[in-house]
Amino acid sequence: MLRRSLTLFAGLALAAAAHGNETLTVYTHPSFAAEWGPGPGVKEAFEQQCDCTLEYVVxxxxxxxxxxxxxxxxxxxxDVVLGLDTGTMETARQTGLLAPHSISLDSLDLPVDWQDSLFVPYDWGYFAFVYDTEQLPNPPKSLEELVNAPEELQIIIQDPRTSTPGLGLLLWMKAVYGDQAGEKWQALSDNILTTTKSWSDGYFSLFMNGEAPMILSYSTSPAYHMAIDKTDRYQAAEFEEGHYLQVEVAALVEPSEQKALARDFLQFILTADFQRHIPLKNVMYPAIDLGDELPVVFDRLIQPDNTLFIDPATVAEKRKSWLDEWLNAMIP
Incomplete structure (x- = not known):
């Protein structure tokens, strides 16, 4: 491990001399680039090594x-896109606008085997329903129990057309119920207080203000509340069927004129200097083993017995028909 780290450090040092004052442009989303997200720390750490400027387009x-x-x-x-995931990566692949990264993925630590020539994982997590223990002391213990819950149990979800967790729930329902997903959506519809465009719209504006006792989020969300807010009030319900896996990825853009610098950044993603910003800034699991650097609150999160995952190629092929199935089920 030490020898590999020294070799990587030497490689990054040589890269810094080669890149001078070049600018690397990374397309990403608000939760990564925000001042409370991992983006600022990642930018500072990479710029110290590359002698370049890292610029986010949000x-x-x-x-x-x-x-x-x-x-x-x-x-x-x-030059790089950062913020796609296993629900959208195959559609991105089909554009022909991404280039092979040509870096080693041996250091990855994910629940699934990952060998992909275009996409470099930077974090992962499970979709889950987070609940307010003060409003809901006994949450559902399975997806089936939630689907059949009394109408009084109101939940907040996100739109699968505009939200990554929303798409994650769509895939979760399909992974568990298959051809019966449409009727299960109909059964669940009476429990849905609202469907928001984005995760943040529902989580901060509604759930945290007590509008509903349960919201679609991530199994890792309680880590933030425990570590930063110093409260155990918000927890994730563990479901017997298992939880759907999300892996977030970055990729090199084919037309980029900074391919060498972009590949250095993708390699940098798989180092502790990048990954240490993930657990409590992106509130997800790091893509590599951080050892003692992983915050201890992560030991208190639910650990699903069953990892649910649909091949990204199948998602790309079936996504429109599954969205149509969801829309039809949501129409009164």
Whole structure:
């Protein structure tokens, strides 16, 4: 481990001399680039090593990053896109606008095997329903129990057309229920207080203000509340069927004129200097083993027995029909 770290450090030092004062443009989303997110710390750490400028272009979501890339095509200013995930990466692959990263993925520590020539994971987590223990002391113990819960149990979810967690729930329902997903959505619809455009719209504006006792979020969300807010009030319900996995990824853009610098950044993603900013800034699991640097509150999170995951190629192929199924189920 020490020898590999020294070799990587030497490589980054040589890269710094080569890159001078170049600018690396990274398309990303607000929660990464925000002053409370991992972006500022990542920028400072990378710039110290590369003798370059790391510039974020902030778009509303992973879907918007993909849409912007498609609209700009070969004239895009992006060198790297950071913020796509396993629900959108195959659609991004099909644009032909991404280039192979050519870096080693041996250091990855994920719940699934990962060998992909285009996408470099930077974090991961499970979708989960977070609940307010003061409003809901006995949450559902399974997805089936939630689907069949009394109408009095109101939840907040996100729109799968505009939100990564919203799409995650769509895939979670499909992974558990298959062809019965449409009727299960209909059964769940009476429990849905509202469907928000984004995760932040629902979490901060509604859930944290007590509008509903339960919201679609991540199994890692309680880590922030425990470590930063110093409260155990908000917890994730563990479901018997298992939880759907999300892996967030970055990729090199084919038209980039800074491919060498971009590859150095993708390699930098898989180092502790990047990854230590993930657990409590992006509130997700790091993509590599951080050892003792992982905050101790992560030991108190739910640990799903079953990891649910649909191949990204299948998601790209079936996404429109699954969205149509969801829309039809949501129409009264």
């Amino acid at each position: 778009l509303d979501s992973g879907g918007d990053i993909l849409q912007r890339l498609r609209l700009e095509g070969n004239s895009t200013d992006a």
